[in-house]
Amino acid sequence: MLSNDALQGHLGAIARDGYTIVEDAISTDVLDALTDDLTRLEQLFEVVPSPNVFEGANTLRVYNLLALSDVWQQVPVHEHVLPIVEGVLDRGCLISSLSSIRIQPHETPQPIHADDQLMPLTKPHAPTVCNSMWALTDFTDANGATRIMPGTHLADHSPNYGEEYVSIPAEMPKGSVLIWHGSLWHGGGANTTADDRIGIAMNYCAGWVRQQENQQLGIPVEVARTFSPRLRELVGYSVYNMLIGHINKHSPVEILDAAPGATPMVWDAV
Ligand SMILES: O=C(O)CCC(=O)C(=O)O
Known part of the structure; x- marks a missing residue:
């Protein structure tokens, strides 16, 4: 559990710099379990790099991890990360996507971007997105640590796609988590080592924003039914501010459970 002082420190850093790093956030047994399952999934699905510059010619990505095995259910609700995200967005936040990013040797730098730059909003704006990168290996300048540009979350525009910028590597030991404001300019780094850099992108x-990867159709209903109450809320079986996301004036969680219930709705409060 994060202390209140630690929580406030991380929130202050995100407000000021656009990012923070939580060291020693993830225990070794969790890291090992995630790494083993990811390797299994990559082999099972015979994952190969996608043929586009953004995802990387030497990078393996597995999307929609919550649908694939139980071990990923602990990631979105982690006690050292979620309170910080809730502090940035608020407790009604949602999972936007959960995927892996394995940057292999010979990968070149990913174009610098902001994760919210496809949203047609005037910048700077309140955070609509808050993303995190779990380090399943050490993240170093040489192996492709995420490149960040501190303070750019306050810029009045997004980066020009494909332009080269001066950035710094978010170096962090294995078990750390980098958390950033969705307007921060950043990108994956080049890997000049002989080893993989493995990250989990927990976004x-x-x-009140549309999720990047559709969680309600992407995760089979029978899988979502096994989720904890908080995880169900985070994937979208919930309503924001007692209204947004309702189905016929009911929370979608009641439909998930096939048990119409009494989730308080905005109409009950007026
Ligand atoms: O792999 C990384 O360090 C960053 C990746 C990223 O920002 C993205 O794919 O959107």
């Missing part, structure tokens, strides 16, 4: 958005 969140505000509860």
